[in-house]
Amino acid sequence: MLSNRREFLQLAAAGAVTLGAQGLAPAFLRAAAREASGQNNVLVVIQMSGGNDGLNTVVPFAEDRYYKARPKLAIAKNDVLKIDKRLGFNPVLRGFADLLEAGHLGIVQGVGYPNPNRSHFESMDIWHTCHRRSEDRNEGWLGRTVDQLQHAERQEIPGVHVGNDRLPLALFSRSHRIPSIQSMDQFHLKAKEEESMQAFRRMASQSTDSEGSMLDFLTTSTVTALDVSQQIQESIKSQSTAVDYPQTGLGRKLRSISQLISADFGTRIFYAEIDGFDTHALQAAAHTGLLRELGEAVSAFVEDLTATGNLDRVTTVCFSEFGRRVAENASEGTDHGTAAPMFLIGGQVQSGLIGKHPSLDDLEQGDLKFHTDFRQVYAGLLQQWLKCDSEKVLGEHFDPVSVIRKA
C-alpha cells in the first residue's frame, strides 16, 4: 500500500491536486524535506497503568527463588516462550516473541529509579516529569521534547494523545497544547451551520488574558481543538487499513495512531494507555488478559506499519510506573514493587535483551533492585531517535541506553 504522502506526490505530479487551504498539502512537502534531514522519526509511548508485573511478563524460569516466592502465580518453565536459557515470555505474549524473532523488539531489563516511590500516582508523575514532588512539575518530559522539536521545525500537530482519559502529565507543555483524541469519528464539532461555526471560532479566539492564565489556557485549548479536529476530519477520510486490529481498547488506539502517522501531520509523538495492571488479587487471569491485549495490538500495529512502509520510522516504547513485589500476597496477587522491564518495538530498535535481569537473591524490602534509570532509556530515545538534546529535556545528563541499532 502506498503511503498517503507518496500518493499525494504522484497525484500532485499529475496535476490532480490543488493545494488546500487547511495547510494539509504543505505538510506533505515538508515531510519530504524532513525525510531528507532525518527529522522524520516517530515515537509512540504505550503506558501500562497500574504497575506491570515484570516477573510474569519476562519470566526468570531458571530461578528456584522465583518459584518459591510465587507458589500460586509462577509460570511453569514448560509454558514460557523462551528468550534464552534463563528467561522467557509469558505464553500469551506470542506477538512479542515473534517480533523478537524478527529483530523488531528490545527488552530493557531492570529499569527503575533511586528511592523508588510505591504510590501509583507519585511514581507515575516521576516517570512523566522526571522530577520528584519537591520540584516544579508543570510540564512532562514529552512536553519539553515537543517544545524542543517545535523550536527546530514547527508542525501543525506536534503530538497526539489517543484516549478519553485525562491528558497524561508527560505531554504537558508550557507553550503547546497536545490534543487528546478519543476516536477519529467523534473528534469533530457537531454544529454544522457555517455562520455559527465562524462566529464561534471568532468568539472563542478572543482572549484578553495574560499568557498562562486559566482563561488563556481554555482559549488556546479550544482553538487547538477546532483546528486539529478540522484537519483530521479532512484527511482521515481517505485512510483505510488492510490490517485486522483486535477489537480491544489498545487495538483501536494503535489503529488510530497508524492512521494519523499515514496521514502525516508531522506528528512526532503519540501516546496511548492500557490500564488495569494493578493486580493485587486474582492476578493470573487479569494479567494474562492484559498482556494478550498488549501483544496482539502491538503485533497488528507493526504489521500495519510494515504495510504502509512506516516501520523504519516508528519506535514504540512500553513502560509501567513500577513492577511488583517478588513474593505473591495472600489474595493470589502481588503488591506494588520497583524495577521492571521496558519494551522497544520498531524496525530500527536494538533488538534482544538489553542489560541483565535483576537478581532475585539481592532484594531490597522484598523488591528487585533497578540497575538502569528510566531516564537513561529516555536519553537514548531522545538522542538516538528523536535527535534531541536529552540534557535539556531531562534536566541533567544521563548515560543513554543504546536503544537504536547502529546503522
Added chain:
Amino acid sequence: MNPASNSIDPEWAWAPYEPTGAEDWSLAHVAHFHRRAGFGANWQTLQESLPLSPVTLATQAVSQVESAEVESSSQALVTSILAAGGLNQLPAWWIHRLLQGSATLREKMTIFWHGHFATSGAKVRDPQLLLRQNRLLREHALGDFAAMVHEVSKDPAMLMYLDSDSNRKVHPNENFARELMELFTLGEGRYSEQDIRELARCFTGWEVRRNEYRFNPYQHDDGTKRLFDQRGQFGGEQGVDIVLDREDCPRFIAGKLVRYFVADEGLSGEELIEPLAVEFRESGLQIAPLVQRILSSNLFYSEHARARKFRSPIEFAVGFLRTLDGSTNLIGFSNSLKDLGQLLFFPPNVKGWNGGREWINSSTLLARANMMHDLLARSETRFGGGDLQEYCDSQGWADPEEVVDRLSTLLLALPLNSEASTELTQLLESGSGDPEKRLRRALALFVSLPVYQLA
C-alpha cells in the same frame, strides 16, 4: 482590601466576609456563592439570596435537608433501576437528585467524597453495594470525618474495589492500608513504607463475605505493630484511629476542601491552610463548620477565588440546566457526561478525579460543545417547562441585548468580552432559521465558549 496574591494573610483569609456596600455584595457575588456551594442558581434564587449575609447563606447551606418529595422520587427511581439490572443507570439516578434536589451543598459534598473515596462500578459491578456506599457518603457528607473513615474502611464496595475483601495473616495485602493513608487521610509521603506494612497487618482478618464486612479472627495477625510512634497489638479500628490522629490528616482534608471550593490555582503554602486545620482538629474533625467557614470567608469572595475554578463536567452540565430551570431526557443527558470525563459511579481510578486543568483537553472541549449542541437541539429539552423563547419572555428579558446580558450574569464567572457579546446579539437578531432555533443555537455556542468553562 485584598492583599497581594503571593502573600495571603491567613487570618484575613478565613475571617468572615463582611460586605460594606452594594459593590461588595451584588448579584455576581451571590451567583459565585451558588456556583461553588451548589450548581448555580436561577434568577429568582439569586434575588432571594441577595438580602442575606454571606454568613447566613453559608450557614443555611450546610444545614439543608433534602425535601421528602425528592427523597421519595429518588427512592422510586432506585427501585426501577435495580429491577432493570441497574449498574449503567446509576449515573442517571444521581443526576436526577442533582437536578431536582434542594440540598445542593450536601450533593456537592457527596460528589467530593465520591472522588475522595473513589470506588468504580467498572470493577464493583453490584449496583446495590455502590448505592449503599453512596448513602454512606451522603449521610456523613457534612458530618463527622472520623466516623466516615471508619465506615468506609468496612464498606464492602470499597474493600472489593481495593482488592481487600480477603486479607490474610500471611502476606497481608497492602493496598487498602496504602490508599487509606495516601489518598483518604494523610497525603502522599506523610508516612513510611514501614507504616504501610504495619497498618496492613492491623487489617488482616478483615473480609467481605456475602456482600457484608466480617472480621475473621483466624486470619488476624495479633502480634505487636509499630505504627508511626506507637506500639501495640493494634487491630484495624485502632490502626484507623492512629492515622486519624496524625496532624497531617486535618491539614490534608482542609487543603483539599479549599481547593474544591475556592480555587484550582494560585493558592499555596501550608500557612494558609493551618488555621483551618487547627480548627478542624479541635472540632473533632467535624466537616460542616469547616465548610461553613470556607464558604463565608474573605478569601472565598476575593479575586483569588473568582473565576479560579475550572467547571467540572457535572458543574458544566447540571449547572446549565439548573440555572435556566431546564429539564431534559435524563438517561441521554447522564450518559453524555462520560465523554466529558466525569461519569458518576465510574471514577477513573482510586484517586478519583483530579480536576483543574485536567478536565480540559481537545476531546473534552469538543465533547462539551457537542453535548450542548445535542441538548439544545432536542425538543425534550425545555426551560421552565416550555420553549426557550417563552422562558426568556417570562423572565422579562426584552431584547437580544438583554438576553445576552442576563445570561452572562447567570452563567459566567467573568464578564463576557464585548466582541463576543456583539457576535451573540447579532446571531440572535439576524441569524437564519426560526427564532427558537436561533436562540437555542446561540445558547449552545455561548456555553461552549472558553469563559463558560470557568466557575
